[in-house]
Ligand SMILES: Nc1nc2c(ncn2[C@@H]2O[C@H](COP(=O)(O)OP(=O)(O)O)[C@@H](O)[C@H]2O)c(=O)[nH]1
Ligand SMILES: [Mg+2]
């Protein structure tokens with residue numbers, strides 16, 4: 310049920326952003342999910358479809374998810390590789406000090422919105 | 438149609454409160470331990486035996502989260518430390534705002550050395566929710582099988598310490614200590630593992646020593662555990 314709580318947070322963040330830029334409607338939401346966050350992406354997208362429809366901004370919006378792969382790094386021998394199966398041992402030197410360089414992101418990355426009188430206000434909008 | 442470059446952390450609301458809590462507890466030099474496991478792995482039992490051994494040695498308080506009932510708080514009350522039940526009414530994990538709501542209670546308890554937060558029984562959901570703790574501690578009981586660190590790697594990877602509980606049951610089970618140690622060390626090579634039985638008391642001394650070490654380190658201004666090294670945030 311972890312995915313349900315996350316879907317609610319994602320819609321909350323999208324609503325806040327939409328309100329902030331004065332959007333009338335959200336057309337799409339691009340979410341980035343780190344591989345280390347243990348999120349079932351299919352389940353999350355399914356729930357986003359349901360939860361999204363409860364908000365006047367995101368109703369009918371298309372939700373997309375991109376998985377951010379976990380890059381691992383060994384500070385002892387300098388090796389860097391893509392994580393396979395949560396093995397945090399260095400395959401080259403056996404070090405146990407392996408760190409994740411990426412894979413812990415959980416963010417609303419992009420959105421496409423319709424603004425009031427769309428077409429007059431254009432251009433990228435900065436966040437608050 | 439306008440494209441927005443948003444890059445907003447989905448858990449920002451929780452993380453902001455957690456950061457505030459962490460700051461608060463840094464100032465108070467209170468070590469905060471977030472206990473996470475499946476239902477029934479022995480979190481409350483471990484706390485009962487831990488509190489019994491900390492009486493008149495440390496100032497401790499407990500917040501205990503459950504979906505329903507205050508049974509656990511009642512089990513923990515007899516040790517003379519302040520205990521507060523947080524009933525989540527359906528939610529499968531504690532969030533920072535629920536903990537913050539009980540901060541007053543924790544403060545009323547006076548200067549604390551150690552605050553335990555027993556999370557809701559679940560190996561997945563509590564993992565991503567920072568409560569401002571110094572350490573997430575994960576429990577796995579011998580009756581759950583050796584493969585749990587591989588099945589639920591995120592919490593075992595992120596925990597600062599792990600406990601294998603109910604070791605008194607080993608003679609009755611086909612449970613390989615070698616295998617569980619190996620699985621844990623695969624997903625989190627350096628993590629300290631305490632193999633304990635609350636029933637017999639075996640292994641509890643090492644766990645208590647570790648707790649004292651955390652308290653001493655925080656008193657002197659640094660954290661042995663390095664705090665929550667799971668740092669999230671916006672990339673841009
Ligand atoms: N044999 C044995 N049983 C234990 C031990 N620790 C806990 N239990 C039992 O496991 C069950 C669940 O324990 P509890 O502490 O309520 O688990 P929690 O849900 O994680 O808080 C209870 O029946 C406990 O008596 C132990 O060290 N040995
Ligand atoms: Mg309990």
Ligand SMILES: [Zn+2]
Nearest residue numbers: 383386399402
């Ligand atoms: Zn290496």
